[in-house]
Amino acid sequence: MTQSPRTLYEKIWDAHVVETRDDGTCLIYIDRHLVHEVTSPQAFEGLRVSGRKVRRPDLTLAVPDHNLPTTARRDAAGRPIPIADADSALQLAALTRNAPEFGIRLIGDSDAEQGIVHVVGPEQGFSLPGATIVCGDSHTSCHGGLGALAFGIGTSEVEHVLATQTLLLKRSKTMEVRVEGALSPGVTPKDLILHIIGVIGTSGGTGHVIEYRGTVFEGLSVEGRLTICNMSIEAGARAGLIAPDDKTFAYLKGRPYAPTGAEWDRAVAWWRSLATDAGAKFDKSVVIDAASIPPTVTWGTSPEDTVGIGGVVPDPASFADPSKQEAARNSLAYMGLSPGQRMADIAVENIFIGSCTNSRIEDLRAAAAVLKGRHKAASVKWAIVVPGSGLVKAQAEAEGLDRVFLDAGLEWREPGCSACLGMNPDKVPPGERCASTSNRNFVGRQGPGARTHLVSPAMAAAAAVTGRLCDVRELIREEASA
Amino acid sequence: MEPISHVAGRAIAFGRKNVDTDVIIPAAYLKTITREGLGKGAFETVRAEPGNVFDEPANAGAPILIAGDNFGCGSSREHAAWALLDLGITCVIAPSFSDIFSGNAFKNGILTVPLPQAAVDRLMVVAAAGDTVDVDLEAQSVTTRFQDRFAFEIDPFRKSCLLGGLDEVGLTLARGDAIAAYEARAATTMPFLSGAVQAA
Numbered sequence: 001m002t003q004s005p006r007t008l009y010e011k012i013w014d015a016h017v018v019e020t021r022d023d024g025t026c027l028i029y030i031d032r033h034l035v036h037e038v039t040s041p042q043a044f045e046g047l048r049v050s051g052r053k054v055r056r057p058d059l060t061l062a063v064p065d066h067n068l069p070t071t072a073r074r075d076a077a078g079r080p081i082p083i084a085d086a087d088s089a090l091q092l093a094a095l096t097r098n099a100p101e102f103g104i105r106l107i108g109d110s111d112a113e114q115g116i117v118h119v120v121g122p123e124q125g126f127s128l129p130g131a132t133i134v135c136g137d138s139h140t141s142c143h144g145g146l147g148a149l150a151f152g153i154g155t156s157e158v159e160h161v162l163a164t165q166t167l168l169l170k171r172s173k174t175m176e177v178r179v180e181g182a183l184s185p186g187v188t189p190k191d192l193i194l195h196i197i198g199v200i201g202t203s204g205g206t207g208h209v210i211e212y213r214g215t216v217f218e219g220l221s222v223e224g225r226l227t228i229c230n231m232s233i234e235a236g237a238r239a240g241l242i243a244p245d246d247k248t249f250a251y252l253k254g255r256p257y258a259p260t261g262a263e264w265d266r267a268v269a270w271w272r273s274l275a276t277d278a279g280a281k282f283d284k285s286v287v288i289d290a291a292s293i294p295p296t297v298t299w300g301t302s303p304e305d306t307v308g309i310g311g312v313v314p315d316p317a318s319f320a321d322p323s324k325q326e327a328a329r330n331s332l333a334y335m336g337l338s339p340g341q342r343m344a345d346i347a348v349e350n351i352f353i354g355s356c357t358n359s360r361i362e363d364l365r366a367a368a369a370v371l372k373g374r375h376k377a378a379s380v381k382w383a384i385v386v387p388g389s390g391l392v393k394a395q396a397e398a399e400g401l402d403r404v405f406l407d408a409g410l411e412w413r414e415p416g417c418s419a420c421l422g423m424n425p426d427k428v429p430p431g432e433r434c435a436s437t438s439n440r441n442f443v444g445r446q447g448p449g450a451r452t453h454l455v456s457p458a459m460a461a462a463a464a465v466t467g468r469l470c471d472v473r474e475l476i477r478e479e480a481s482a
Numbered sequence: 483m484e485p486i487s488h489v490a491g492r493a494i495a496f497g498r499k500n501v502d503t504d505v506i507i508p509a510a511y512l513k514t515i516t517r518e519g520l521g522k523g524a525f526e527t528v529r530a531e532p533g534n535v536f537d538e539p540a541n542a543g544a545p546i547l548i549a550g551d552n553f554g555c556g557s558s559r560e561h562a563a564w565a566l567l568d569l570g571i572t573c574v575i576a577p578s579f580s581d582i583f584s585g586n587a588f589k590n591g592i593l594t595v596p597l598p599q600a601a602v603d604r605l606m607v608v609a610a611a612g613d614t615v616d617v618d619l620e621a622q623s624v625t626t627r628f629q630d631r632f633a634f635e636i637d638p639f640r641k642s643c644l645l646g647g648l649d650e651v652g653l654t655l656a657r658g659d660a661i662a663a664y665e666a667r668a669a670t671t672m673p674f675l676s677g678a679v680q681a682a
């Protein structure tokens with residue numbers, strides 16, 4: 001029997017089936033497990049109570065990120081500065097205690113490699129194409145940018161993976177998001193994914209795993225692909241992936257945990273074979289023309305509430321679905337906006353450049369390119385740049401990007417999740433607006449009452465300069481004519 | 483996990499629709515390291531309302547919660563299930579549940595019972611009057627002393643796990659041989675995926 005054509009997702013799935021139950025549920029083997037301090041304490045506690053061990057510590061990596069302050073972690077004498085928030089300190093201490101107790105490698109807060117799990121995994125070559133990757137965090141979909149099947153899990157599942165290295169799962173449906181053509185200048189991967197979510201909606205991918213296909217994704221850098229896949233979860237999908245190619249292999253080669261020698265060659269051969277076969281069927285397909293995508297921002301409290309920067313705040317009455325009308329009315333009340341307001345007139349007092357979506361070196365370069373030789377507007381009260389990892393930070397400093405940010409009046413911070421969700425002290429004050437490169441604009445996400453506009457790093461930098469949401473292309477034109 | 487076959491007793495007549503996990507346990511309570519103690523933050527915003535059902539003295543320790551459509555929507559936080567358990571709630575009856583919540587509830591030994599709206603409305607009346615509700619998992623039925631009897635559906639696998647108090651980790655560990663066989667296979671077909679990290 002010749003095998004029927006399969007998608008990338010189906011090939012990875014098939015390679016990881018330990019066994020299949022009568023009802024179609026599969027026991028799926030997990031190749032890589034990332035652990036952070038928020039969703040793991042109760043899982044370790046569960047193991048301890050039942051006297052169980054971690055089956056494969058060698059496939060597990062622990063990194064604290066959510067609770068860490070992004071201000072200096074050591075005083076002038078090199079002594080650790082205690083964490084003021086007692087609950088944050090408790091979660092961090094639990095991870096520091098649990099990892100060695102269960103034989104797991106911990107990249108701790110004082111290690112140069114520490115950072116956001118989803119930045120650290122690819123950067124360390126821990127995340128690989130074709131691997132199944134999980135973490136107790138919904139943005140694990142990020143690692144799909146390497147061509148991995150990566151998704152978030154709950155604490156009970158964290159415990160299940162720690163103890164058994166497997167998960168019980170049902171196969172998802174497949175969805176293709178195809179974008180062909182070329183992106184306009186000034187349009188970045190973040191604009192692309194915001195636009196896609198705007199088109200398919202936050203439940204458009206529910207029950208599906210998305211594969212991003214087409215010339216646009218082939219043309220993106222690996223870091224750009226990580227940004228795309230990161231936000232798959234905001235389109236309701238369990239995971240998103242992009243076929244690995246030469247760029248992926250070049251990105252991974254030589255990284256600390258990546259295979260070497262003959263194993264590397266074997267790995268590359270297998271990774272190449274994973275691409276979706278010609279004729280493979282997707283359960284759902286969405287096609288978007290790249291040229292139609294403008295720099296994109298959000299106006300509401302759901303990531304699907306997107307509009308081009310040249311657009312206006314929509315009228316809730318313009319939505320066909322009554323429940324969406326209601327949601328839009330609530331969003332606008334929370335955001336303090338009225339229908340018809342021009343997006344480019346909206347003033348912002350806070351700028352956050354960071355998060356697992358946009359805190360890699362290319363993101364920082366894009367922001368710095370806009371900020372170079374400019375200064376933040378006086379009306380911008382708080383503007384922080386939080387690199388995704390210690391290594392990104394070091395690289396940025398080697399390139400002098402930290403000077404660009406500091407000279408422009410922005411703060412240069414230590415790596416972590418930071419104001420993406422404000423579990424640490426980095427929060428946006430109630431009622432204030434933030435142009436943020438993170439992935440969720442939910443009510444209260446960046447702090448109680450905080451109003452979030454999701455943007456790309458270049459657009460966040462442009463907002464810092466002008467004190468309002470603004471089309472970064474205006475600044476680029478200014479430069480050209482200067 | 484405690485085996486569950488019967489949940490009988492007072493039922494909290496809550497009835498609200500679209501109760502999200504932020505309502506069940508606000509984000510401020512997520513910074514914990516144990517499963518216990520979350521009851522103090524459970525339904526915090528509801529409990530700020532005077533005369534709410536949760537603070538009715540007769541409802542203290544009630545094992546059953548009756549809610550409206552789409553119970554447990556929102557974030558995937560498992561703390562929502564732990565918060566209910568900490569209140570002593572081991573069974574939730576509602577017209578529908580979010581998938582993630584019902585999965586988390588099941589994993590923590592909480593029985594979720596989907597019933598048609600009319601049945602839920604009737605049980606709300608019974609519960610509000612202070613009468614008890616009896617949920618029989620074996621028979622898959624909900625009954626009251628007024629001859630009410632409502633049948634409910636449950637996944638057979640979940641049912642047997644709940645009845646036996648079997649936890650999923652334990653069940654999968656029993657498949658250790660199959661997992662080891664997979665690992666042996668993968669070590670030859672995909673050796674580059676195994677053994678990434680030098681353990682601590």
Ligand code: SF4
Nearest residue numbers: 139355356417420421
């Ligand atoms: S940066 Fe934000 S989205 Fe990413 S892992 Fe941290 S909290 Fe989650």
